[in-house]
Amino acid sequence: MTSLLEAYGYTWTDDLDLVLMDGVCAGYFDPERVKNAAQRVHERVVATKADGSFEDAWRRYHDSFDNNQDEVLDEIRQSFLKNVKYIVSG
Numbered sequence: 001m002t003s004l005l006e007a008y009g010y011t012w013t014d015d016l017d018l019v020l021m022d023g024v025c026a027g028y029f030d031p032e033r034v035k036n037a038a039q040r041v042h043e044r045v046v047a048t049k050a051d052g053s054f055e056d057a058w059r060r061y062h063d064s065f066d067n068n069q070d071e072v073l074d075e076i077r078q079s080f081l082k083n084v085k086y087i088v089s090g
Contacts, residue, residue, distance in 0.1 A: 016041050050083035
């Protein structure tokens with residue numbers, strides 16, 4: 001069974017999966033539970049992208065000898081302002 005799941009690219013079960021499985025077993029879905037679980041997944045995806053965006057801004061500083069400090073600082077600032085909620089809570 002594990003190799004079949006791996007063949008589909010399945011790696012783990014999260015809360016949304018469990019809510020959906022409960023709905024299948026019960027024969028109906030609780031819209032509020034599905035919505036809440038999906039919102040948590042969405043927030044996790046957004047936070048992951050935000051973290052990558054902030055790291056990309058810093059990478060421009062760390063991976064270059066260019067004389068572009070103003071552009072780098074602006075990019076870091078913009079990324080921080082856009083993603084502060086996710087950077088601080090991560």
